Amino acid sequence: MVNSAATPMSQGHHALGDILKHDTGELANRWLIAAALDPSQEVFQSFAAEARVLVGALKSASAAGTTRFDIDSPAWAATRTALESLSASRAARGESAGATSAFVLALKVALFEGLDTSADGPSLMREVGLITQMVDGMAQWTVTTFQRTREAIIARQQEELLELSTPVIKLWDGVLAVPMIGTLDSNRTQVVMEALLQRIVDTEASLAIIDITGVPTVDTLVAQHLLKTVTAIRLMGADCIISGIRPQIAQTIVHLGIDLQGVRTKATLADALALALRQTGYTVTKGSVVTKVAG
């Protein structure tokens, strides 16, 4: 359908091609006016530069004989790059996707102004259609890259957060601890479980303490994830203590009727460590205080 439509339109390319062939500086200026930018703004100069680069890229694409916006075609490579850098700079500036695409769409008005209004209705319609199709395609591409940039940032942050929140600490010979931070979802439980079980194998630890001081709320789902971890630890042949249960969380657990299946729980990590030491046969005695002499 695209091919059959392109043939009769090939004569109509002239008007759009003519606009782009003319002074590109003037078109860029019309664009900036259409975008209703405040010239006194600091960023105006960089916006103007971006507009000029884009118009220049459009001119070369039009000179290559195509005004049909096609992302994959090599003739539009320069336009594509210009749009990508435009959306990247807007994303970095913290502007919304809507404002960014509105700026690109303002080009449509600038191009319409350059049309020869004395032309007959059907050919004018064709030109309007062509310009609309081209500018809309450009705006869409801008929003797509804008979103892609944002998503890449979010994905990277999520990954970092996941890694950050799951350190497995060796507390004592044969005693491991995991301080859980943040809401426990199935993803995080999986990461914690894998890291902890692997450390149990590596260190031959017989006890693991899961500290949930940093877990804001415990609902049935979170409890289920916790119990899954405990069950996996027991299957490996190690034992588990849950510590860091705040008073409110203890109340929630009882109110929700969550069965902790005989898992030992302690209020603080210190209590849990004391229990762990007792279980592994260590006794801690308080000796005389050693005063460190400075110098």
Place this chain on the structure above:
Amino acid sequence: MNRIPILQMGGALLVTIQIDMEDQTALALQDDLVACIAAKGAHGVLIDISALEMVDSFIGRMLASISAIASVLDAKTVVVGMRPAVAITLVELGLSLHGVRTALNVARGMAILQEAEEQAHRVD
């Protein structure tokens, strides 16, 4: 069909599973092991699954039923050396192997069996 050897170490039976088990192999192991416990009067069974990379629900159930049958014959079962991936799989399958003792390695497993035997002697 592969048969899994059962070794006797004192009053305990040692089974090391070195191959990925098929259902038939698992069933044969269960029969052999139960017969062996009864014949030798073993007080403990140690099953080493450290070489097992995959455990499905059937094998998981078999481990639980061996443990249950052994306890009817007054023998304690310890499953040792479960890999993290296997433990996670069993949890996801909803098999927590209640009533099955577990240990990190063969040495710890033997210690558990020995302790259990001594306790039994004291009671006698």
